[in-house]
Amino acid sequence: MLKVLGAIATVGIAVALLVLSVPQFFGLQTTAVVAQIASMRSLAVVAGALAAVAFALLALVRPFRAFAGTVVVMLLVFVVGNTAIGVYRGLGNTEFAEPTPDTVTVLSWNTLGDAPGADAVVKLAMDSGADVISLPETTQATGIEIAETMRAEGRPMWVLTEWFDQISPARSTTVLISPELGDYVKVTSNEKRDDNTAVLPTVIVEPVDGDGPTIVAAHAVAPISGHMENWRNDLAWLADQCRTDNVIMAGDFNATLDNMAGLGATDGAALGDCIDAGKASGNGSVGTWPTSIPALIGSPIDHVMATPDWKTTGMRVVTETDGTGSDHRPVIVQLTRTAP
Template sequence: MFKFLGALLTLAVALVLLIVTWPPLFGLQTTMWVAQVTAMRGLLTACCIAALVLLLFIGIIRPLRGFAGGMAIVMFLAALANGGILLYRGFDQTSLPEPTDQSVTVLSWNTLGTAVNPETIAKLALDSNADIVALPEAPRTHGDAVAGAMKAAGKPMGVYTQTFNSGGAISATTVLVSTRLGKYTQAASNGLGDQNTLVVPSVVLYPANGTGPTIIASHAVSPSKPQMHNWRDDLAWLAAQCDAENVIIAGDFNATLDSIAGMGIGPGATLGRCLDAGLATRSAALGTWPTKLPAFLGAPIDHVFATPVWNFTGMTVHSEFDEAGSDHRPITVRMVPATAD
């Protein structure tokens, strides 16, 4: 009887680990518990390794040897599979290549409202020569302060903010765009998901003269129990924005590559027609949230996407700002027009 129950438990654990290792196999990548577990794939891998070591010690006890051995094999295979996925996605942290006249640099940082000092944001933006600065959760006053510091350093930026007022709770997303990219017009939003994300706002900018990339600073709601439907709709809306030819989207997606599996259209695409900078530069396994965990254990939920008219040349996940006040790490991405690569 004990052997039967042990075998049944081993099979159940194996099935659960298979689901969270490759959720698209079962079509479960956008269910709440699967999305939340797979987001922490690095931590999941570490837990499987720890369980494997523990089971090897338990296997010393003769009556438990068979059960412990079977479970150890399951943990070994799960750790191997998840570790392989992480290695494929990459932990590359090489510096960005030098900017050129044609390159565009994007900085994305969920600032947790006003938790991060504007001078800190401006310094990173200036040091990385950022042309686009996406700041989910940052109010207009914060964006203006960042832009003021950048202008004083010789890099003028336009500031655009989208604000939602839902049930008395005000949320905002701000994006700064270098004047060297030209003038931009902010799209109107009704906050109903057909023109924006549903719960927390995104900013959509179109080039005023029709030449240049559409720029979107994104913020999808987190996949909590009461928000699952809105989260799925947010991701679908963001994917739809990538149907245009020339689009750059940066921000907090509250989703990993696992959650958006199957949403890409075309070779290498991960979100609509857009490609993911992290995957293209082998940095996609580095977690951007939460800052209390090392990057290799965290969730890569902040992204920069672009359509195939752009080639990514480098990406950095900045762990040096883990004490800056936000629970998200900033990321910087450099890209060049595909014809110039």
């Protein structure tokens, strides 16, 4: 009986480890439980290594030797395979190319309802020379405060905000854009809730003269109980916003590249035609959430993406702001236009 139970358990563990390693192969990347665990791939590697140690100790007990030994081997394969995926996507590369007149620097930070305050955003924006600032969970009032401070420091910005209500700051998303990119107008509408992400707002702004990039400040709902369908719909809707030329999309997607599998229009694209700056720059496995654990075992759910007429020429996930109030880390990305 023990042998039969051991065989069943071995097969079950093997299938579970395989599914968690490549959920998209089984079409389960957006399925509850699998989606959440897969989005924490690096943490799963740590858990797998600890489990391997535990089963190695269990293998010292004679009745469990064969079963535990087999599980140890499977766990080690899981750890090595997932580590290889993490290394391939990038464990961190903070090099930036020399900026050119065609360079745009994007700062994205979910502020958890204005928690870090305007001064923290201003410091990051000024230090990085940000041209576009995407701020999920940031109110219009805070956006204006940021813009006024930056203007006083010689860096004026347009402020455009989308909100579903003004009761909870989480229900607002603000984007700031340098006038050097031209005049911009918001094309999403507070009233047209059916043409937006479902629970938390996304802001889409377009240049008045049509020359600059369309900016999408994104905020998909988290894949939690009661919102799984909204989350899947949000990702599909965001993918649709990136099916034209000259689009820059930045924000909190509440999804990793694994969760987005199948939503890219071409090989190498993450959502629609948009290419993920993290993977393109060697930072695809650096976690942006939560700030309570090290970045290399966190989840990379905050992204900057752009259509192929933009090349990623620098990126870093900011860790210096850990402990300032938000549970998300800011992302700074430098993009250079490659097509007229």
